[in-house]
């Protein structure tokens with residue numbers, strides 16, 4: 266009797282000390298299952314925000330545990346679609362961080378003037394607002410005709426929206442403010458036509474943009490670029506995946522190519538940090554050296 | 556990961572409250588402190604300088620993957636949620652919670668997830684409900700929650716919401732919260 270009690274006690278001590286959290290185990294199994302069966306690789310995403318979004322998905326699916334979600338996702342491709350839309354953060358804006366676009370105008374544009382042809386990659390473009398912002402900026406600086414912009418995202422549904430170039434009209438007031446703060450030179454309303462509740466952006470902005478699916482966790486480099494922008498995407502990756510992506514970017518940039526990261530991101534943890542110089546430290550604009 | 560982690564949520568009136576709290580902390584205070592102060596998207600870095608003037612600990616606005624280290628006071632950047640990983644911070648631009656990004660609930664819930672009973676949550680003055688769910692999450696994991704006495708807060712709504720939502724450990728004035736922290740450390 267005493268032995269049993271002791272044994273139970275020891276079990277509980279062992280469970281509480283060395284047992285990893287059950288939710289963490291379920292999460293790893295879910296991500297592994299999705300990767301093996303569907304090929305989408307979320308295994309190296311930052312856990313804290315993944316968990317938050319998975320709890321939201323559990324709530325929406327009316328499920329109690331991640332294991333139940335795993336069963337549903339593996340047996341029901343429609344559930345996978347909902348999962349893919351809910352698991353990544355797609356929040357974006359035109360001229361997000363206007364000071365970044367201002368710095369781009371002042372410090373990057375002069376460097377580009379000497380280039381006959383400019384290839385730009387927006388990695389993780391979400392619904393495209395960042396890409397159209399760049400297209401507007403390049404048009405105003407008279408460089409757009411020389412540019413080819415590749416805009417990629419892992420998520421097909423946000424890419425569809427990006428291709429359409431149609432956004433809620435209600436956002437335009439806020440976008441106009443940001444456009445002006447970013448050093449906009451025209452009237453912002455010239456860039457879209459209003460139809461019912463929508464703002465449809467001018468097709469001339471889209472002429473030199475190619476939208477396509479590309480997954481930073483699993484796909485390879487597909488071209489050589491003068492500029493790579495990857496803003497507010499790396500924050501969702503752990504440091505292992507960040508290093509992979511930094512390698513990919515380094516491989517994909519030509520000498521003196523420009524890399525632009527998000528406001529709270531940096532090259533600090535990149536194995537290639539010493540291969541870049543700061544073009545604007547505050548705005549996270551770097552230039553490849555060798 | 557033996558250390559405890561102090562997470563602080565403040566909103567309306569928070570700057571003055573944080574100043575008092577930091578001033579009263581012992582210079583050798585060793586637990587890392589992470590703060591969400593609600594603020595405007597474009598609010599500049601003056602807030603770091605302002606807080607730095609009240610403490611000898613190092614005040615830093617968090618960048619992605621910053622280590623959680625002793626001797627630091629970390630501030631959530633404007634327009635990003637601040638989250639906790641095993642030994643470092645993470646950021647997210649996920650939707651605002653109660654119109655707030657950074658959100659106190661997001662910080663507290665993820666701190667409780669990782670630091671569990673070693674989480675110390677502190678709710679200060681504010682005019683909304685953010686932080687109440689977070690305080691409950693800290694309690695559910697066995698952590699400690701202290702709330703600024705609503706009678707001493709510039710805006711009592713946020714402390715009151717936390718007190719209504721969960722059985723908090725202490726309801727104290729700012730100097731008393733600081734004294735209690737100094738003793739825990």
Ligand SMILES: C[S@@+](CC[C@H](N)C(=O)[O-])C[C@H]1O[C@@H](n2cnc3c(N)ncnc32)[C@H](O)[C@@H]1O
Pocket residue numbers: 353354355356357358361388389390391392395417418419420423479480481482483495496497498501527648
């Ligand atoms: C917060 S948005 C950033 C949008 C824009 N760059 C900005 O700063 O406003 C993050 C985007 O990264 C995309 N993303 C997440 N994981 C990805 C991956 N493995 N490969 C490519 N894109 C990814 C998401 O689908 C989402 O659209």
